Amino acid sequence: MGGPGKRRAHLVTGFVSSRTIQMHATPSKRPRKVRLKSGKDRSASSTLWLERQLNDPYVARAKREGFRARAAFKLIEIDEKYHLFKSGARVVDLGAAPGGWSQVAAQRIGSAQGRGKVVAVDRLEMAPTPGVEFIRRDFLGPGAGDEIKALLGGSADVVLSDMAANATGHRPTDHLRVMALAEAAADFAREVLAPGGAFLCKVLQGGTEATLLAALKRDFSHVKHVKPAASRPESAELYLLASGFRGTRQPMR
Numbered sequence: 001m002g003g004p005g006k007r008r009a010h011l012v013t014g015f016v017s018s019r020t021i022q023m024h025a026t027p028s029k030r031p032r033k034v035r036l037k038s039g040k041d042r043s044a045s046s047t048l049w050l051e052r053q054l055n056d057p058y059v060a061r062a063k064r065e066g067f068r069a070r071a072a073f074k075l076i077e078i079d080e081k082y083h084l085f086k087s088g089a090r091v092v093d094l095g096a097a098p099g100g101w102s103q104v105a106a107q108r109i110g111s112a113q114g115r116g117k118v119v120a121v122d123r124l125e126m127a128p129t130p131g132v133e134f135i136r137r138d139f140l141g142p143g144a145g146d147e148i149k150a151l152l153g154g155s156a157d158v159v160l161s162d163m164a165a166n167a168t169g170h171r172p173t174d175h176l177r178v179m180a181l182a183e184a185a186a187d188f189a190r191e192v193l194a195p196g197g198a199f200l201c202k203v204l205q206g207g208t209e210a211t212l213l214a215a216l217k218r219d220f221s222h223v224k225h226v227k228p229a230a231s232r233p234e235s236a237e238l239y240l241l242a243s244g245f246r247g248t249r250q251p252m253r
Helices: 018-025 044-054 057-065 072-082 100-109 144-152 171-192 210-219
Strands: 090-094 117-122 132-136 156-161 193-204 220-226 237-245
Touching (some): 057 072, 100 132, 100 156, 117 144, 132 144, 144 156, 144 171, 156 171, 193 220
Parallel strands (some): 090 117, 090 156, 117 132
16 A cells, blocks of 8 residues: 655644654663564565564554554544544545555444445455455446445545555656546545545655645645654655545546
8 A cells, every 4th residue: 555755744734743753652661673684585675674564663563453554553543633434434445455444444434333334446456354345446447436336325425545656766756656646536536425525645745736735625625734653754655634525526627
């Protein structure tokens, strides 16, 4: 679901500072940091990634609590502050694999107990998840919106997107690719959201495209950037949260 970030945000609203994040994420008695040597079959970049995973408290917590990815805690923290999910809601999770966000949504709305629906969509396969209907397909394909609404039993209350294109290492290119996904997700959200609904998607620091912001501000009551504590401080990722959908479904121009 998520690609590597490049640098930290200049200005982020809605969450604690990076210094406070570190204080909360680090236990009083810091465990010894794991360091690995580059092996014959492992590149230096792969070794650094593996070291980061082994030393990441959110990765360990995800394993402990049964979540498929550390990204689950980003959504948990956003929901705890902005109250996206209500019992019995209908939720769409775009680019859902491996399923961490779908797990959180299902728990929060109670879909495993028959309250509400979560429909997860991805071109990759995803393991079965209690309370989640999974569709393996391109959400931009013809008829995808109708198929999803049929599974939901109506329009969606929340549309989620943690999609990110594979990083190229060229910052402007990566930014454009992620923003293209965000714009596609926003257009899809307008197609399936009920009035009053919410849309949450990943963007990269470096300026959300003016056309996307203008369209969201036109169609939603409230639009803001947020960065949860579980998002690595050095990562360029932010999340764009739009709530209070006005019911308009005009595409971006």
